[in-house]
Amino acid sequence: MEWTVIGKMQETPGVVTIRFKPSKKVSFRPGQYFIFYDMVDYLEDCRAYSASSSPSHDYVDITVKLVQNPHFSKHLQNLPVGYAIEVRGPHGSFCFDDSAKDVVLIGAGSGIAPLRSILQYTAEKESGANVTLIYSAKTKEQVIFLKELQEISDAGKVKLFITLTQEQGEFTGRIDSSLINKAVPDKADKMFFICGPPLMAQQTQKILRELGASEGQIKSEEF
Numbered sequence: 001m002e003w004t005v006i007g008k009m010q011e012t013p014g015v016v017t018i019r020f021k022p023s024k025k026v027s028f029r030p031g032q033y034f035i036f037y038d039m040v041d042y043l044e045d046c047r048a049y050s051a052s053s054s055p056s057h058d059y060v061d062i063t064v065k066l067v068q069n070p071h072f073s074k075h076l077q078n079l080p081v082g083y084a085i086e087v088r089g090p091h092g093s094f095c096f097d098d099s100a101k102d103v104v105l106i107g108a109g110s111g112i113a114p115l116r117s118i119l120q121y122t123a124e125k126e127s128g129a130n131v132t133l134i135y136s137a138k139t140k141e142q143v144i145f146l147k148e149l150q151e152i153s154d155a156g157k158v159k160l161f162i163t164l165t166q167e168q169g170e171f172t173g174r175i176d177s178s179l180i181n182k183a184v185p186d187k188a189d190k191m192f193f194i195c196g197p198p199l200m201a202q203q204t205q206k207i208l209r210e211l212g213a214s215e216g217q218i219k220s221e222e223f
Ligand SMILES: Cc1cc2nc3c(=O)[nH]c(=O)nc-3n(C[C@H](O)[C@H](O)[C@H](O)COP(=O)(O)OP(=O)(O)OC[C@H]3O[C@@H](n4cnc5c(N)ncnc54)[C@H](O)[C@@H]3O)c2cc1C
Pocket: 033, 047, 048, 049, 050, 051, 062, 063, 064, 065, 066, 067, 068, 069, 070, 071, 072, 073, 074, 110, 113, 114, 221, 222, 223
């Protein structure tokens, strides 16, 4: 299916949200990803990107971070408004289930993308889900969606724990067992969604298991 770029927002240095209008309605679960196909430097290529907006909209956002020596990420960030690109999906089982009542989202860096889709969805649905977000970024300037997260928090729809790894903040340092215990004292009946770089995702899963969460309570996505 073709998706057309209808807007772009610079979120933080190196991170851009691209808003697309699909040629026809796409159904997906919050947290799922799509595969984007295009010619880059005269060769057909593709990469996966999670939807960062709620499925309720008639547009789909993706939030793209420039990696070191970027290839497809740079290509996507440079797409002009009006450009149409081939997209397939949705894919993935990293997605919110409407029956979940206590949800803990744990993310680092651009891993916030699918978590924001879940958060927008639970906030607008008045689903009654209790949502906690534990999010780590290097500096305050690099906290993606900071204003939006604070607004959702002020509306009482998420408990927010933002930790900075390279600056002093309300919380400082990587996501560890002490921060998780503070944010989520009782792990029973919670559904945990982890998204971030492979090492962060694996270490967080290990911590959750040590704190008593079962395999069935944990969903994880690495990128
Ligand atoms: C399910 C899923 C969802 C994702 N969602 C998102 C999202 O929402 N937002 C987002 O920003 N990203 C997301 N990603 C990551 C995304 O798919 C791309 O991998 C990312 O944008 C980098 O693509 P690139 O083409 O710019 O870099 P690539 O060319 O793929 O390179 C990635 C890194 O590897 C290094 N590298 C490449 N080739 C070599 C080599 N031969 N030797 C050594 N190092 C090398 C590069 O220097 C670079 O740092 C997701 C990935 C998955 C699997």
